[in-house]
Amino acid sequence: MANSHRTTRTLENSSEPLDTTDQLIARRRGWTSKIFNDLVEKYGFFSRRRLQVSAIEPPEVIDRSTWKSGFNLLEYALLPLLSQMMESLCQKLEPTDLRGDERSQKLEIILELQVKLDTTLYQITKFDNVLRRGRSGARAPIDDDRSDDNHLKDLKRFRADALSEKIQILIRDTCLMFRWSCCLVKELEFSTEDRLHNYKSQIDQSTAIVTQSVKHIIKWVTSNEFIIVQENWQININYMNKVLVKLTSRINLGGAEGAEDDDDDDNVYYSDYDHNYEYVSEDEDGPEMKDLSGAALQFARTAIPIIKLSRLFFNRLAMIKEKEFALGPYTEMSSKQLIKLKTSARDIRRCVARLYGIMIQADRRIPGNTIKNLRKALDHLIQIFDSVILLLINYVIPLMIPPPQDDPHTSSQSDILKNWLVTWNYLFLSATRESITAANVFANTIL
Numbered sequence: 001m002a003n004s005h006r007t008t009r010t011l012e013n014s015s016e017p018l019d020t021t022d023q024l025i026a027r028r029r030g031w032t033s034k035i036f037n038d039l040v041e042k043y044g045f046f047s048r049r050r051l052q053v054s055a056i057e058p059p060e061v062i063d064r065s066t067w068k069s070g071f072n073l074l075e076y077a078l079l080p081l082l083s084q085m086m087e088s089l090c091q092k093l094e095p096t097d098l099r100g101d102e103r104s105q106k107l108e109i110i111l112e113l114q115v116k117l118d119t120t121l122y123q124i125t126k127f128d129n130v131l132r133r134g135r136s137g138a139r140a141p142i143d144d145d146r147s148d149d150n151h152l153k154d155l156k157r158f159r160a161d162a163l164s165e166k167i168q169i170l171i172r173d174t175c176l177m178f179r180w181s182c183c184l185v186k187e188l189e190f191s192t193e194d195r196l197h198n199y200k201s202q203i204d205q206s207t208a209i210v211t212q213s214v215k216h217i218i219k220w221v222t223s224n225e226f227i228i229v230q231e232n233w234q235i236n237i238n239y240m241n242k243v244l245v246k247l248t249s250r251i252n253l254g255g256a257e258g259a260e261d262d263d264d265d266d267n268v269y270y271s272d273y274d275h276n277y278e279y280v281s282e283d284e285d286g287p288e289m290k291d292l293s294g295a296a297l298q299f300a301r302t303a304i305p306i307i308k309l310s311r312l313f314f315n316r317l318a319m320i321k322e323k324e325f326a327l328g329p330y331t332e333m334s335s336k337q338l339i340k341l342k343t344s345a346r347d348i349r350r351c352v353a354r355l356y357g358i359m360i361q362a363d364r365r366i367p368g369n370t371i372k373n374l375r376k377a378l379d380h381l382i383q384i385f386d387s388v389i390l391l392l393i394n395y396v397i398p399l400m401i402p403p404p405q406d407d408p409h410t411s412s413q414s415d416i417l418k419n420w421l422v423t424w425n426y427l428f429l430s431a432t433r434e435s436i437t438a439a440n441v442f443a444n445t446i447l
Helices: 002-007 020-042 066-094 103-136 158-186 199-222 233-253 294-301 303-318 335-360 367-399 413-446
Strands: none
Touching: 020 103, 020 158, 066 103, 066 158, 066 199, 103 158, 158 199, 158 335, 233 294, 233 303, 233 335, 294 303, 294 335, 294 413, 303 335, 303 367, 303 413, 335 367, 367 413
16 A cells, blocks of 8 residues: 555645746756666666777777876775765765755755766776776787786786776676665655655665775785785685584584584585585585594594694784785786685685595595595695795795894794794694594594
8 A cells, every 4th residue: 555655646745836946856856866877877787787998989009007007096096086975975865955955955966976976987997998908918018828927016917807806896886876876866756754765774885885895996906915815815714613613513522413513504515526625515415414433533533633724824824914025015926826825725725625524424435435535635735735835935925024134133024934834834744644544543443
């Protein structure tokens, strides 16, 4: 009934003739909502299109100076301006003010902001075209071969590709805010009791997301390469911690499943058929897990130090701050090496999931296969960590601030980190050897 009543309503006070002021306000309201909708369509929120450079515009020759000036324009002008205008727009989209005595002036300000936002978004998205054309190799100032761009500093594919993706996320979030704004302005036509949604709350949330996204992009443009490769490490560290808690709980309960197993995110196991080391929810595809035998429990305990050390490795590296680097924000790593470092935590997380699966299914597998799978998982872990340590020693540690010359007894952060890596590597290799020994003991017990 409420919807039916609402659809039969016209503008408020529709029974009375509109005077000139009311007509102007109604027109501005219509223009405002239409422009919001046009902005959403233009920047492809629903179709997820990317703004294309007009066919009548001649193609640009992208040289290094154009590329770098684009980065500077993005960092110092376009992104801060976008964030400022979005916050201003959010403040102006207050329903109470837009229905008050100064609503005409408020709508006029919003219309002016829309024009400025369109100009700014077009420039940002046009720069994204530069990034994407560089990615495809068309008139790009950088080599399409990711293994040979270590000398290009801020022009590396690693930074440009990720920046393009983040710009698209920013545009998407901005368009979402425009969508809620369009809905809010349209609802101004109805009386307070006829409104069905709190669009202002959604506008506030979207604005906060856009502001955070802008800060994220600026950080990506300006931060040291070693800092930005850590972007998704914490997610993977948290996952390793979940697996550790789950395995410890199983062991402490004598191998039985505990209450924690109700969490689908934790119900993972390694499948012999899953060659990509992905993990699957046991509720979907996995067999029901049984209580572990005493021998399997002893074997499973050896995975705990391996998982703890894996988690500790990335926690320690994540403690390194940007101020600890003496030189600029760029390393001598190529994009390929940077991507390897960036995805290393994810790769280790997958190995940890596989190791967990090997342990909890040891009673159900042929002992020889368990040992084979364990060796394969541990070899993969060692291989990943070795490659990361090599990158740290060759490209990251040399850039760290040396100790003060007037205090030769003070250890530098680079020396502290190198010594820590040596100790960590010894403990990790010892833990893997103990696990293999325990696997052999477990196999002999079963046989």
